[in-house]
Amino acid sequence: DVEDPSIRRNPIMTDADMAMKVDPIYREISERFHKDFDYFTDVFARAWFKLTHRDMGPKSRYLGPDVPAEDLIWQDPVPAGPTGYDVNAVKSHIAATGLTVGEMVATAWDSARTFRGSDMRGGANGARIRLAPQKDWVGNEPERLAKVLASYQPIAAETGASIADVIIIGGGVGIEQAAAAAGFDVSVPFSAGRGDATDEMTDADSFEPLEPVHDGYRNWLKDDYAVSAEELLLDRTQLMGLTAPEMVVLIGGMRVLGTNHGGTNHGVFTDRVGALSNDFFVNLTDMANTWTPAGDGTYEIRDRATGDPKWTATRLDLVLGANSILRSYAEVYAQDDNHQKFINDFTAAWTKVMNADRFDLD
Numbered sequence: 001d002v003e004d005p006s007i008r009r010n011p012i013m014t015d016a017d018m019a020m021k022v023d024p025i026y027r028e029i030s031e032r033f034h035k036d037f038d039y040f041t042d043v044f045a046r047a048w049f050k051l052t053h054r055d056m057g058p059k060s061r062y063l064g065p066d067v068p069a070e071d072l073i074w075q076d077p078v079p080a081g082p083t084g085y086d087v088n089a090v091k092s093h094i095a096a097t098g099l100t101v102g103e104m105v106a107t108a109w110d111s112a113r114t115f116r117g118s119d120m121r122g123g124a125n126g127a128r129i130r131l132a133p134q135k136d137w138v139g140n141e142p143e144r145l146a147k148v149l150a151s152y153q154p155i156a157a158e159t160g161a162s163i164a165d166v167i168i169i170g171g172g173v174g175i176e177q178a179a180a181a182a183g184f185d186v187s188v189p190f191s192a193g194r195g196d197a198t199d200e201m202t203d204a205d206s207f208e209p210l211e212p213v214h215d216g217y218r219n220w221l222k223d224d225y226a227v228s229a230e231e232l233l234l235d236r237t238q239l240m241g242l243t244a245p246e247m248v249v250l251i252g253g254m255r256v257l258g259t260n261h262g263g264t265n266h267g268v269f270t271d272r273v274g275a276l277s278n279d280f281f282v283n284l285t286d287m288a289n290t291w292t293p294a295g296d297g298t299y300e301i302r303d304r305a306t307g308d309p310k311w312t313a314t315r316l317d318l319v320l321g322a323n324s325i326l327r328s329y330a331e332v333y334a335q336d337d338n339h340q341k342f343i344n345d346f347t348a349a350w351t352k353v354m355n356a357d358r359f360d361l362d
Contacts, residue, residue: 050074057120061359073203078126081195085160087169093159094166094173097151101174101181101274102258106218107148108171108354109259110140111164113217114210115356117241122210123357126197127164133204138222139212141261164194168354175350178257181275184343189351191361212236216316217254220261221297229297230319240356246349248320248329252280253346255317266298267317269310278342281334283311284321291318 001007020030033040050072059067059075071077094104111129114122128134130149136142152166161169172188179186213222216233225232237247251267258273260266270279283289283301289310292300299318301311320326333342355361 046072055119057357057359061120071201073201074206076121076126076128076197076203077201078197079195079201081125081162081165081193082160083192085192087161087190087192090155090159090161090166090169091173093155094152094170095177097155099148099151099170099174100258101178102263103144103148104170104174105178105254105257106141106259107145108168108174109217109254110145111167112353112356113212113215113236113240115241115353116210116239117356118239120357120359124164124168124354125194125357126201127162127167127194128197128202128207129167130163131197131199131202131204133207133211137211139215139220139261161192162194162196164196165192168194171350171354174257175276175347178274178276179343181272182277182339182343184276184340186276186343186347188347191355191358193360194358215261217251218259218261219255219264219266219314219316229315233316233319240353242349242352244326245329245345246352248326249333249342249345250349250353251316251320252278252284252330252333252342253350255280266312266314269301269313269317276343276346278333278339281330281342284317285327285331285334291321 001009020026033043049068053062054074056062058078059071107129108124111127112124114134115124116122129140129145134140135145148167148170149163152163152170155161156163156166159166169190172190175188176186214220214225214229214232214236216229216236221229221232233247237244242250253276254260255267256270256273256275256277256279258268260268267280269283270277272279288304289301290304291313292302294300294312297315299313299315300309301313302309320330332338333345
């Protein structure tokens with residue numbers, strides 16, 4: 001008895017309890033706990049700490065005098081990154097690589113989009129996109145990713161910047177080039193200090209749940225799912241902590257920058273790909289166009305008067321024009337006098353995603 005040792009009560013065990021004794025692997029672990037109390041208490045304390053802190057994100061978010069000094073691999077540790085390098089020099093080197101706007105922007109996006117506000121995991125800090133398993137994820141387009149990283153690595157080595165920072169700077173360079181191509185001058189905000197994680201700092205298996213199997217921002221689904229594409233888009237959006245207007249402006253900008261997964265043309269409602277124009281919204285809301293289902297979740301956009309085909313699109317594009325709330329945001333960005341607002345809002349939303357895991361900036 002728990003209160004009176006002189007009273008004997010028969011133990012009652014569930015299947016889970018019996019497994020600790022009967023299963024050969026669990027029994028070996030249980031026997032070690034039985035024979036080594038200090039080992040048992042240490043393992044239990046670590047497991048309890050992990051259980052109660054798993055959704056707090058990296059150790060940099062912990063407060064108080066009892067924060068353990070030890071870095072634990074499940075915390076996704078990232079070393080402090082350099083800040084004293086010449087950012088403009090990095091931008092010049094990146095601009096000289098010949099990478100396209102789409103390549104630079106898509107790589108930065110893929111690095112940052114894994115952030116989850118639910119448990120503060122993922123994001124661009126650490127540049128784990130260059131490590132297993134992320135470098136091989138289908139959603140990250142391994143061949144394109146390898147090409148971009150091959151251009152960035154010598155730049156990081158020469159300038160003293162982290163690869164994580166170079167990836168984000170590259171996205172900013174792409175956006176600035178795209179804005180210039182549209183006739184606007186914009187400077188994408190950037191905060192240095194991201195570090196580069198190593199394989200030894202990374203529990204590869206734990207990153208499998210972060211693998212994207214859909215990304216409405218890059219107009220991509222890995223497979224057919226019971227959940228609609230637009231519902232998956234909303235899930236991705238809320239995980240990244242974005243609002244509905246931010247979602248709309250990012251999609252419209254990403255489409256015209258040529259960032260679609262696999263280089264598809266769905267939703268690319270422009271004849272000047274690579275320029276940060278509001279063409280997507282202008283043509284999305286144009287009543288001179290009609291939308292016709294083409295099968296497999298795609299649509300043809302045709303001239304209402306002639307029936308001539310203009311573009312193709314997916315449900316992820318159509319929802320911005322079909323949903324009344326999302327359409328209201330799209331119509332704002334389609335206005336002739338709101339091109340500058342579109343660029344400003346796109347840049348602000350982009351920066352929010354790039355810095356989502358920069359808890360040191362809060």
